[in-house]
Amino acid sequence: MAFDPLTAILNIANTVLDRIIPDKTQAAAAKAELLEATLNGEIQNAVSQLQVNQAEAASKSVFVAGWRPWIGWVCGMAFAYTYIVQPLGQFVLALANHPVALPPVNLDGMMPVLLGMLGLGAMRSWDKANGKSGGE
Numbered sequence: 001m002a003f004d005p006l007t008a009i010l011n012i013a014n015t016v017l018d019r020i021i022p023d024k025t026q027a028a029a030a031k032a033e034l035l036e037a038t039l040n041g042e043i044q045n046a047v048s049q050l051q052v053n054q055a056e057a058a059s060k061s062v063f064v065a066g067w068r069p070w071i072g073w074v075c076g077m078a079f080a081y082t083y084i085v086q087p088l089g090q091f092v093l094a095l096a097n098h099p100v101a102l103p104p105v106n107l108d109g110m111m112p113v114l115l116g117m118l119g120l121g122a123m124r125s126w127d128k129a130n131g132k133s134g135g136e
Helices: 005-020 024-058 067-095 110-117 121-129
Strands: none
Touching: 005 024, 024 067, 067 110
């Protein structure tokens, strides 16, 4: 399981609050305030990133506005090659009596980028936050 510094800091802070505030109600209120402040910070970071994304998308320069679509197309082509072109190509070549092993594409580093661009990374974060660690 990957190390999540935010969760580690919150866990340490909760432990400290439990030790310095003996009243359970006050400790719970302090933990709620800490969590709210942390979430507000995360929301502000997300809003700031969205503003940067909008400014990039509005740019007339292909070097500013074009890099995201280019990365998306590269990831999409690698995904299509791996799951459609390569298996079908090998099948057709075998039928034509020319069995050639088409080279695979290593998607290990590319899938997090593709899934992040598709917004699927947030689902994993939600799962982790709700104690669903994916079988780990």
